[in-house]
Amino acid sequence: MLNILLHGCCGRMGAAMIRIAAADRSVNICAGIDPNAVERNFSFPVFSRADCCTVSCDVVVDFSNAKALPALLDYCTMRELPAVICTTGLNDGAERRLNDATLQIPILRSANMSLGINLLAALIKKISGTLASTGFDIEIIEKHHRDKLDAPSGTAMLLANAANSSHSFDYVFDRSSRRVTRPKSEIGITAVRGGTIAGEHEVMFAGADEVITFSHQALSRDIFASGALTAAKFIYGKQAGLYDMQDVFAAYLS
Ligand SMILES: NC(=O)c1ccc[n+]([C@@H]2O[C@H](COP(=O)([O-])OP(=O)(O)OC[C@H]3O[C@@H](n4cnc5c(N)ncnc54)[C@H](O)[C@@H]3O)[C@@H](O)[C@H]2O)c1
Numbered sequence: 001m002l003n004i005l006l007h008g009c010c011g012r013m014g015a016a017m018i019r020i021a022a023a024d025r026s027v028n029i030c031a032g033i034d035p036n037a038v039e040r041n042f043s044f045p046v047f048s049r050a051d052c053c054t055v056s057c058d059v060v061v062d063f064s065n066a067k068a069l070p071a072l073l074d075y076c077t078m079r080e081l082p083a084v085i086c087t088t089g090l091n092d093g094a095e096r097r098l099n100d101a102t103l104q105i106p107i108l109r110s111a112n113m114s115l116g117i118n119l120l121a122a123l124i125k126k127i128s129g130t131l132a133s134t135g136f137d138i139e140i141i142e143k144h145h146r147d148k149l150d151a152p153s154g155t156a157m158l159l160a161n162a163a164n165s166s167h168s169f170d171y172v173f174d175r176s177s178r179r180v181t182r183p184k185s186e187i188g189i190t191a192v193r194g195g196t197i198a199g200e201h202e203v204m205f206a207g208a209d210e211v212i213t214f215s216h217q218a219l220s221r222d223i224f225a226s227g228a229l230t231a232a233k234f235i236y237g238k239q240a241g242l243y244d245m246q247d248v249f250a251a252y253l254s
Pocket of ligand 1: 007008009010011012013014033034035036048049050062063064065066067068085086087088089110111112113114224
């Protein structure tokens with residue numbers, strides 16, 4: 001059985017992870033880390049900070065807050081623990097810290113743990129070069145619940161990078177200060193926030209008199225939790241380095 005330390009166990013994704021893990025006999029959440037655990041009952045010990053955690057585990061799964069990442073990475077590298085990092089909205093410093101940590105431990109990192117989005121990204125990567133070269137403009141629209149901290153979503157950037165893999169278009173997040181027609185060499189990315197939307201993404205290829213749209217809708221957070229558990233099983237025992245969900249699906253589909 002794989003023992004998982006859940007970083008951010010009191011959050012929305014923490015709750016989904018606990019529920020999905022309870023139905024999987026091959027995993028066990030052995031401890032949690034979250035500063036917000038006061039007066040809440042868990043079936044495992046919860047620590048307020050990574051450096052207070054005394055329970056040993058096999059893998060760390062993180063759904064927390066970008067500011068919490070450096071301390072967690074210190075914890076994982078000191079104990080040589082593999083980690084699945086799902087938190088989005090990292091600043092440049094945290095990105096560098098994460099990349100440095102991959103020299104010492106295996107880290108699987110993805111802005112979106114769902115099968116659907118990762119298959120969509122692979123498809124977008126395949127077709128966007130041809131569509132962009134034949135005059136289609138690329139626009140990405142993402143929608144999330146009102147409490148999401150970062151914008152645009154990490155998934156919108158993951159899809160933008162997939163669409164940009166055979167070009168080097170600029171990303172444009174706001175056109176309100178410009179009075180120019182749309183250049184070919186850009187990808188527009190728009191964020192919508194409201195209500196309890198779990199996550200919707202649309203990649204639009206707009207051409208002359210025709211529009212092709214690919215969309216993905218997360219109907220619950222369980223898809224991310226299931227993907228994170230699959231990722232935890234995959235990363236355990238791997239060599240140090242940076243992995244993503246494309247590696248996981250490649251391994252499972254081969
Ligand atoms: N990769 C994916 O597929 C995916 C899917 C959903 C959400 N996310 C990302 O995961 C993160 C969490 O999402 P959420 O909706 O659960 O947010 P949330 O705000 O509901 O939960 C975050 C939790 O992290 C805790 N936290 C804050 N500081 C911490 C620290 N120092 N150590 C440990 N825990 C700490 C908070 O107390 C809270 O309980 C966000 O960055 C979100 O964008 C990623």
